[in-house]
Amino acid sequence: MTDSSNSTATPAYDAVIIGSGIAGAMMAKQLALAGRKVLILEAGDEMPPNVNDYMERFFLSPAKVPESPYTPDLFSDNATFTLTDPTTLNAPRPTVLTNGARNWQNARQAYLIQKGPLAFGSTYERINGGTARHWLGTCLRHVPNDFQMKTAYGVETDWPVTYAELDVWYGEAEREIGVSADKADQTYLGITFPAGYEYPMPALPNTMVDQYVAAGVDGKTLDGNPVKVTITPAARNSRPYQGRRACGGNTNCIPICPIQAKYDPSVTLKAALQTGNVTIQYNSVAVSVNTGGYGQDITGIDWVRYDGASGPVVARGTATAHTYVLAAHAIETPKLLLMSTNGGRTPGGVGNSSDQVGRNLMDHPLYLAWAKASSDIYPYRGPLSTSGIESLRDGAFRKDRAAFRIEIGNEGWNFPYGDPDRSLMQLVTGQDNQGNRTGPGIGGAALVAALNGLYTKQFRIGFLVEQTADPDNRVTLSAQYRDHLGLPRPEIHYSLSDYTKKGFEAARKAADQLFDWMGAEQATDKNPADGPQTFTYNGQKYAYSGAGHIVGTCRMGDDAKTAVVDSELRCFDHRNLYILGSSTFPTIATANPTLTIAAMALRAAATVLKTA
Numbered sequence: 001m002t003d004s005s006n007s008t009a010t011p012a013y014d015a016v017i018i019g020s021g022i023a024g025a026m027m028a029k030q031l032a033l034a035g036r037k038v039l040i041l042e043a044g045d046e047m048p049p050n051v052n053d054y055m056e057r058f059f060l061s062p063a064k065v066p067e068s069p070y071t072p073d074l075f076s077d078n079a080t081f082t083l084t085d086p087t088t089l090n091a092p093r094p095t096v097l098t099n100g101a102r103n104w105q106n107a108r109q110a111y112l113i114q115k116g117p118l119a120f121g122s123t124y125e126r127i128n129g130g131t132a133r134h135w136l137g138t139c140l141r142h143v144p145n146d147f148q149m150k151t152a153y154g155v156e157t158d159w160p161v162t163y164a165e166l167d168v169w170y171g172e173a174e175r176e177i178g179v180s181a182d183k184a185d186q187t188y189l190g191i192t193f194p195a196g197y198e199y200p201m202p203a204l205p206n207t208m209v210d211q212y213v214a215a216g217v218d219g220k221t222l223d224g225n226p227v228k229v230t231i232t233p234a235a236r237n238s239r240p241y242q243g244r245r246a247c248g249g250n251t252n253c254i255p256i257c258p259i260q261a262k263y264d265p266s267v268t269l270k271a272a273l274q275t276g277n278v279t280i281q282y283n284s285v286a287v288s289v290n291t292g293g294y295g296q297d298i299t300g301i302d303w304v305r306y307d308g309a310s311g312p313v314v315a316r317g318t319a320t321a322h323t324y325v326l327a328a329h330a331i332e333t334p335k336l337l338l339m340s341t342n343g344g345r346t347p348g349g350v351g352n353s354s355d356q357v358g359r360n361l362m363d364h365p366l367y368l369a370w371a372k373a374s375s376d377i378y379p380y381r382g383p384l385s386t387s388g389i390e391s392l393r394d395g396a397f398r399k400d401r402a403a404f405r406i407e408i409g410n411e412g413w414n415f416p417y418g419d420p421d422r423s424l425m426q427l428v429t430g431q432d433n434q435g436n437r438t439g440p441g442i443g444g445a446a447l448v449a450a451l452n453g454l455y456t457k458q459f460r461i462g463f464l465v466e467q468t469a470d471p472d473n474r475v476t477l478s479a480q481y482r483d484h485l486g487l488p489r490p491e492i493h494y495s496l497s498d499y500t501k502k503g504f505e506a507a508r509k510a511a512d513q514l515f516d517w518m519g520a521e522q523a524t525d526k527n528p529a530d531g532p533q534t535f536t537y538n539g540q541k542y543a544y545s546g547a548g549h550i551v552g553t554c555r556m557g558d559d560a561k562t563a564v565v566d567s568e569l570r571c572f573d574h575r576n577l578y579i580l581g582s583s584t585f586p587t588i589a590t591a592n593p594t595l596t597i598a599a600m601a602l603r604a605a606a607t608v609l610k611t612a
Helices: 022-033 052-060 149-153 163-177 208-217 266-273 329-339 421-429 444-455 498-518 594-611
Strands: 012-018 038-041 075-077 113-117 229-231 278-281 284-291 298-306 313-326 366-372 387-389 404-409 458-465 474-482 488-494 534-537 540-543 577-579
Touching (some): 012 022, 022 266, 022 278, 038 284, 038 313, 113 474, 163 594, 208 229, 208 498, 266 278, 284 313, 313 329, 404 498, 458 498, 498 534, 498 540, 577 594
Parallel strands (some): 038 278
Antiparallel strands (some): 229 387, 298 313, 366 458, 404 458, 474 488
């Protein structure tokens, strides 16, 4: 049910959850199934009755970026491409359009107040269902050594949980999400499964792009590891599941599946709501977590509710419960904790006696390489990515440099280069996007032939590079800039370590070798223009993109002096407070984080049910 009253008196619940993304949804459903009464405070809009509202916004948006289907609108004026000023919004968020060189530090366009020296390139949503609304659907497990980097390689830190302890929860998460995969395909680098375990659905078929890459590289060796293309576990139905149809091959997984074959948290939220034990209060921003001080329980969470993206505050209140759960992502969660000083009783913010809240912000900075295949492979058909190279995610090299996983893209050069538009304009005008002369310019049958010879052969690969945890990469509160509710905006300090940059160097060499084995004609820009997402290492320039994997800022550990939460995601400072999501990851690891977020949330829900 939905709380639509204007009353400021909020009833007491068994649990109050901040955020309705995948972690909050998983927690809410498990508590509700056990008969617990749950209130979810969601900063964004109510879930529409069907996907059509989102699809219409996506179709009409002049920019088809990950955030385009969702509220608030990217543009205050679509006709003039005027970006919406975040100071006018009650629940603003970062977008792909505000990470560029022109506006990444323009506070009237970019929500994050970026202090550099490099730009943080990833974005997130503040809507019902959270950022997993626009995720790709990749559901990889971490490899065992991701949890024990200090023990295995003498770098980083160990997680306070092991792969063996999460194995059963990975399985529970895969069933809740509905993952399509082949267990035999996923048994690599120490990954194991319980006897008799099978994924909920068979793997999706690979594409002609995947087949071309596999034919060229399978059986080769890089960094002492065998190279093998495997189909990626995906939160896309290979057959009907949970009342949703099978994937139809739309190359539109990011930002939205038009037929809802891809899982998003609304699936879990709907099941939670059907129990009758969950209330969601939309357009409600948490503004303070209340407590008497460090070592004391949380007593409530203050909220404000607004009307419209830039409308007035219509209600204020305090949500009370026995247990409190923060699941507002790795930037909004530390922002809320840091705002909660409780009149000086928690001077560094709630949960922050360790001074770790906001620190160790990480992502998988992405190295993109693209090429023209030696034969027609017909991209743009099927999901955005169906396969990857996972066999290079671990090895002795991690003592010296970052690991990476390789994603095989099925959208031609769209992501790294901007096709089909960019190549079309270059062929027609004979100039590149900097105005440099590249040819005579063509039209008619010659243009058609050139495009057919290009678009049928395009493909790209993406290297998701491991980033080290650095306490100086952090989220703090801006002293100058605020949103429409008057709340401080997140201030971001971000850079990349030499360990991570060395991973980029290895990724470039790997891409060169892989394309050579395939006989592909590489088109990667190896001398990118200077910008906020470029760096130089060993005399070579690199550009990186954000992977959308925002990790760290409320790390888990065994020691309250160096961590915010314990292995059960329970806050050391306040024992009735849990923090869910990727903010608790001590390291970035080598897999896309969502499956591990879900597994850890389900594990934490079991703890709450035992202890609260």
